[in-house]
Amino acid sequence: MDLNGYKTPAVLVVGAGPVGLVMAAELSRHGIPCRIVDQGEGASSKSKAVSVHARTLEIFESMGVIEEALRRGRRLVGLSWHSGTRRVAHVTFEGMDTPYSFELGIAQGDTEHMLAEHLLRLGIPVERRVRFEGLEQDTDGVTARLRLGDGAQETLRVPWLIACDGARSEVRHALGFPFKGTTYEEQGLHADVRLTWPAHFQAPADQNIFFLGPPGFMAALPLAADGHYRLVFLLRPGDGVSREATLENLQAQAAARGPAGVTVRDPAWIDTFRIHCRMVDRYRSGRVFLAGDAAHVHSPFGGQGISLGIQDAYNLAWKLALVIRGVGRPELLDSYDAERRPLAAETLRSTHTTTLAIRTMSALRHPLGCALRDGAISFITSRPQLKRRAGPALGMLTRNYRGSSLCAEDWPASRGTPGLAAGDRAPDAAPLSRGPRHTLLLFTEGRLVDLAEEVGQRHGDVVEPVLVVPRAERPAALSGTPHRVVLDADRALHRRYGARSECLFLIRPDGYIGYRNLPADRGKLRGYLRRVFLT
Structure with missing residues (x-):
């Protein structure tokens, strides 16, 4: 679909908190015209969410706003638990497998200002003092009723609507979704x-x-x-x-x-x-999607609410963009609920457990009970395995989409890298991926250049082939290729991906492994691409 002459928005985003702002910005980055409305006067005047985790900082990097985020926030390298003045536990974020091995302390209002300014640079202003009042939808689109700041009513017809309007979501109420x-x-x-x-x-x-x-x-x-x-x-x-x-x-x-x-x-x-602690049973009704607090709310202990919602937006935007452009199969959109809702349920369970633990631990009064509590916390958090896992888990780096219908592999079980599979966050995805396309990593000595040419010619608008060679200099076989070549002389990237021989990895626009194949087989790759793309 040619959207250059699109006169009306393809998507209406309701709600201009961090989730809605990221949703609108990502849709725009993927070439989709949209409108974003919010009933408030402006960005939040209260800090609300104050923790942005490593995985979301990686998203900010891909959006081009990371430097501004770091300027506005404070880098936090860990957390400490105290009983009185005595520290009984410490968790560090340092040493994680990410350029952002820390948590960013930043007030939600600052995050919203940063994202709204970014969105305005993309040519999309937030329409303030606009209240969503209802909707009707059919197989072709959604009719939304909006109340403008001057009291006038607007009826807007759009192909798609995304609710990012928070825990008291008017869109969720209009859909009749229970918030269990x-x-x-x-x-x-x-x-x-x-x-x-x-x-x-x-x-x-x-x-x-x-x-x-x-x-x-x-x-x-x-x-x-x-x-x-x-x-x-x-x-x-x-x-x-x-x-x-x-x-x-x-x-x-x-x-x-x-x-x-x-x-x-x-x-x-x-x-x-x-x-x-609440969530909906499904994230979609026809042409309407829910994201962020409109779909799930949980205890603030763990500080994962804002990051969970932003990652909802990051997951949905590229899929919806491909479908609107007529390139992606409509079934792509089913994977949004299938991938994101289980992660929200997991977050609700973990934060519920943490809340109950804090309730119990903070209720202790007797000195002996407090001493036993402090000793148990100190012992548990000092275990090497927990110390290794706590930072990446809190940083949301270990979340994955394994088991998703959109993630597949043809890879011998004996040749894998421990812990790496289709659906995982791709190692070093940020420097390898550029722009909103899929990235096809071809680990090769040079023999896969024909496959790169085929994918580039057939899917070049949506897939960028990248040839990764274990050499210090570009091989002669790749001298004429127009595709990007990454020199991996020390084979560090090969080891990260478990690429012991020629193989391929298809990294999705959101930085997760969609497909991997060893040995590289163009027929199997074609089969996977047909599951994602219409062309």
Whole structure:
């Protein structure tokens, strides 16, 4: 489909939080015209989500906004758990298999401003004070009813609609999707403040800090400016603790739960919140999709909400773009729910378990119980296996789409790289992949150049062939190829991919392995490409 003359948007994105902004930006990067509307006045004035993990930073790199994100945030290299002033556990993010071996502390408002500015550079302004009021859909498209800021009503006809309008999603309500789950009995109190730590407590400025004092749980999450933190308290029913959103109450809670002498001042905002654990049964109804908090909400412990939603958008955008352009098979869109909903369910389970553990641990009062708790936490988190896995798991680097109908392999079981399979995040995907196309890695001494030529001629608009050769210089057989050649003289890339002989890997636009084949077989590759593309 030629979209150059497209006069109306192909997609309406409802909601301009981080998920909606990434969705619109990625659709635009893939050549799809869209509109994005939001009922609010502007970006969030509260920090809300303050943790962006490594996998999402890789996404920001592919979008071209990583430098701005790093400028606006603070690099956090780990997290520490304290009992009083004594550190009982530490998890590091350093040494992970990524250029971004850290968590970025950045207020949600800053993330939204950054993404909105990026979207505007792409020629798409966020339409503010526009409320979604309802929809009807048929086999050809969606009719959305919008209420504009001046009170006028607009009826908009679009082929597709994507709901990124948060936990209270009006689109989800219009679809009649139940939001199944529970609301925890605990209540949260949080604020953006300045903290002054006492001299006897060495607070690392590059780590999230958690306290399990006898009165209850407290978190201090560093923000970009020195001395500024997101302060979070977990309040249990019947604990006699004030719920007042005041500076005096923040100071009282911090003094009781944190190190003696800590001072709280200059709150930018203070609020209470409830904790929910809910998700929908499906992410799609016909031509309408749900993403982010519109589809799933969970406990904030783990800080994975914003990253989970952004990765929803990153997964869906390229698939929908291929279908709209008439290049991708419509079945591509079925894989969005199949790939993303299980990961959301896994996140809900893990954050629920963490929340219950914090509930139990922070309820302890007796010194002996607290000592046993601290010893158990210290022992468990010091285990080498956990220390190796904790950072990548929190960084969302180990999430995969194994078992997806869109991920396949023809690869001998005895010739694989341990831990690597179709559906996994591709090693070193960022420098290997350029732009929004699939990347076909051909590990070869030069004999696969004909396959590169065939794929380039047939699928060049959607697949970029890249020849990876274990040489320091380009072989003569590749001297005339127009395709990119990567020299891998030390075979480091070959080892990463388990390429002991000529083989191929097809990396999807979202950086995951869609297909791998050893030995490289053009017939089997053609068969897989026919499953994805119409041409």
